[in-house]
Amino acid sequence: MNDQPLWLTFIFAFLIMNVLLIGMAYMTYFERKMLGAMQDRMGPTRTGPKGLLQPIADGIKLLGKEDLIPRAADKWVFFFAPLIVFVTAIVGAAVIPFGGTINAFGRDLNLYITDLNVGALFVLAFSSIGVYGIILGAWASSNRYSLLGGLRAAAQVVSYEIILGLSLVGVFMLAGSLSLRDIMLEQQTNLELGPLTVKNWFILSQPLAFILFMIAAVAETNRAPFDLPEAESELVSGFHTEYSAFRFSFYFLGEYISMIVVSLFAATLFLGGPSGPGSSDHWYLGILYILIKAIVFLFFYIWLRATLPRFRYDQLMGLAWKVLLPLVILNIVVTAAIRLASDGLLF
Amino acid sequence: MTDDLTTESPVQEETPRDPWARELFFADDVEQHPAVRELREQFGEVVVDVVRFRDETTIHVRPEYLRQVSDYLRTHEQLSFKMLIDLTALDMLRLRTAPRFDVVLQLYSIKNRVRLRLKAGVDDGQSVPSVVPVWNGANWLEREAYDMFGIVFEGHPNLRRMLLPDDWDEGFPLRKDYPLRGWKEYPSYNTERTVSRTRTRWTGRGA
């Protein structure tokens, strides 16, 4: 870790933000193409070669639409709520490390925006603020479908945040740090398993935590089968029923960017981040690896959406509190015991 | 099912055959129909008329006894017309002088696998006892009959418009004196050209 001038960090942050926005646009394209492939149809084909310009056309269309505000809406909160979702989703990417410190252009560059010593918790904290955008937007719309969606979102996010946070405790114990960079570096060490030498990816030592994390992450980002706040068959569009034009697009952006950030986060925590063959020598390979890992997670999201029906509200809460919470606590206890035993402190 | 048929001892001596045999429901002589026989025995004067047409039996009953007759047919051990298939009405305006309407019930016996039609003539302004206490399924059907014909079913829990709007004030559309296009003059659309008749440049035809 080196201290680099602030302007370099700003440039890197600017780059990351733009990559995220473009990545989000093409995430929608990827999703539609993938869903199309899974459902025996083509997906977008008309706009540009193979429909590649479709996300841009969608964006322009959303900007050009009329911005409707319900008469009974609470105007300030209504304006303000989508921004919360959008901003908090993007801020989470600030602590994701895309690699270590590299030497390029004649100076030392950090491939991360900042290295907070509580980076993992930082991501969780901002995703928990993000739910305000949903709740407040739902309330401000003064629509009953929105209100029900907001209530569902509040209960769901509060419940699944616990699972999300606790499933990471095992990882923190093994890494001995809350900093994402330290966790990433820890996973680049080798693990000797008899004749086998593997990278110390935490998915190997924490498989249960990984599964729980993925379930909670899908719920936290309000995606199928946990997309109850916006369940279109019951609540029309849930919390964003009354939103249109670019206010709606902020929700849309926020949802997809938080998916990307969570995927990057999961790749960093459990799949070694940029680690992979040759990544220690070539930093660009590392970036490639972390992106591929994130895309695998994103594909998983889409796959779930194409396959599974939706949970009912009580089943969702039951799953969180009755199934996942005991499992996650079990995971913590077992990890702690093993950690203590390996340090010789237990017996 | 078959046990019932065999163990049942014959009630009437003069008919050696089983009185509940399925053929009797389709017999040419409609008086042999078990439901007709039982109703005549039980209710006497209530049965106004019995008609048989195209293998279908229709029993006309007096309207004030409609609920009792229905309940009897439903709870009868052997007849067991447990299902109300359909309830509707007929406006007999052009076919007879009085009464104006017929309430028509299509019943079905799961046990005997036969249908039966019950009819009760009502005049306009007269009400019929609702059969909702007998079959819950009659709820919506009676509401529809009220909506379409204006027949009031006495004792219906929720008699209001069903298919037509709640504030419909033009009467009852399935009555024979109701014209096909309704009483009111509605603005007719697409009769006047809203676009000028100038030929368009592209097609050469009038717009």
Added chain:
Amino acid sequence: MPWEVIIFYLIAGVAILSAGGVVAARNPVHSAVLLMVCFIQIAAVFVMLGAEFLAVIQIIVYTGAILVLLLFVLMLVDPEDLPEFHTGRPVQRAIGALLGLILLLEVAAAVVTRTITGRQGSATLENIEAVGGNTEALGRQIYTEHLLAFEIVSMVLTIGILGAIVLAMPERLGVSGYRRRDTISLGHPRGTDLALPATAGAPIRATAGSKPEPAGIGRTLVMAGDPDEQPVVGGGRR
């Protein structure tokens, strides 16, 4: 003036303004939103003091959980049904102001005495650096010196949760169950008795000839070939 001081005053100013707004806002949801802003400002102050862990915990616990639950309740409340806080009740307002003033004075007194005496606790910068950082120092303090207090607090919270469940349970089963039974449907013929949740149906027994075949998960379908086969006995009401 150094940048840090400017930023601090900015954050502190916003925090105080939003805290004032919490009290002044007429709509409870607006109050909650301003409280959220205030919490985030306080978290930012923590970050400036080098206590990142506290800042993040402040956000996760207070902003992300407690305030969300508060909002959850507020959203369901019609603002017009709330008691009016802004008018009347001069005694209460006076007492409230007095209590607030006393609290403020207490905090001021603590700060002032600490500044005058110049005494410092054990959590100096050097000590924290020696342990390895704020987070580690906090962890060590909690899990070694104050372990008993920590455990007692967690027990109290657990009891609180249990108490909440116990308080909520009878409501759920008793009153709302009673209510559910008592409502009458517009579309429902005879209301109360049939509005009860459907109980087990008529006994279904397969008569001879039909073939119950396993279908789905834990279910069988009776494949009836004969129309006279009637697995269901009874039917109708009463």
Added chain:
Amino acid sequence: MSSTVAQPGTDGMPVFAEDMPPTGTYTISDEVAINESERLLTLNMGPQHPSTHGVLRVVLKLEGEVILDCDPIIGYLHRGVEKLGESHRYAQVVPWTDRTDYVAAPMNNLGCVMAFEKLCGVESPERAQYWRVIMSELSRIASHLVWLGTHALDIGALSMSLYCFRERELILDVFEAFCGARLTTNMMEIGGFSRPIPDGLIPQIREFLRVFPDRQKEYDDLLTANPIWLARTKDVGVIPAETAIDYSLTGACLRGSGVNYDIRKAMPYLVYDRLEFDVPLGTKGDVYDRYLVRMEEMRQAIRIITQCVDAVERMDTPLMAYESEYVIPPHKGTMTTAEDMQRHFVWVIKGISPPVGEAYAAVEHPKGENGYYVVSDGSSIPYRFRVRSPDFVNLGVLSHLAKGAMLADVVALIGTIDIVLGSVDR
């Protein structure tokens, strides 16, 4: 029970609207007033709502997510098919029935035509009956596919709807080859079929019969053992057998509860008594049972079609009962001989005049018993044309089922009753 306060309308001769007394007054029973004082959330679901299958409107009273009261309101698609049927000649009425349940139009045609045939005393030839069975069973599969797709979509299984519509397309292709239309087929005629069967039709149907069972296995794989699907459907919307009979349910809603009533077996029409098939009956009566029953009905339909296609393949008997006076004369000579042309012309212009009487014919529609009750006064226009649509009657049980369920269950319940609003509102 509160007494009714609704007033009957005026009688006699035409009166204009302003003279009419106010009708349609609400009969709100006293108990309903409770709901006003309760602090409940009233949610108006529909008529524009993604999962009310058209324009059904359901007014829900919610306490949190639990439904305390449910009031289905229909009529947004009411086109007065019964009134229209009373103002057209017999042969002209048949196309109106397409527009009632438009996802299984051949079945509606069949019921209507059977009622007319019963009234006239016409019987269609054997070969036509076989073809009618084939077409009605195909439309049963098509209807169940639409049901499965939309029901699964309501519960959140996104891909199912696309898979189901993919297979439905094959059936619609068969319809198109058979009669030229895909949705509003107007397929059946009084007395049989007047047009010849196209050459390639039987291979096309055989291809469908070959493909479909494998495709149905895919649906099974996606849903039948899916834990979320089970959680959403098992023990939801339980209808005990007694309640099902009490509410006059028919079709899969009745058979899912275990009552053995299938018109094809109970009162066989067409050639169903010669065909071998089973009627699946559920044991619990919940949403999952009805799902299983309908899935099994599709398999049985495949079985029936296979038998019929085998039987009809070598058959070369006529398709139309031309000997009857109620049947449209053959097209064959209309272009060449004056006599044939006149006969055809007169039949088309004058229509048929069945004997005075009434007839009720019902078919086992995919959604239940689709009955047609026709009264003739001897003229060429039906005196009364009553459509007993199955989903209208089945929908009556919704408010009973929805009580105490959760909001998400309502869409499952609407889906499991299997409604098409064109048929509910008529």
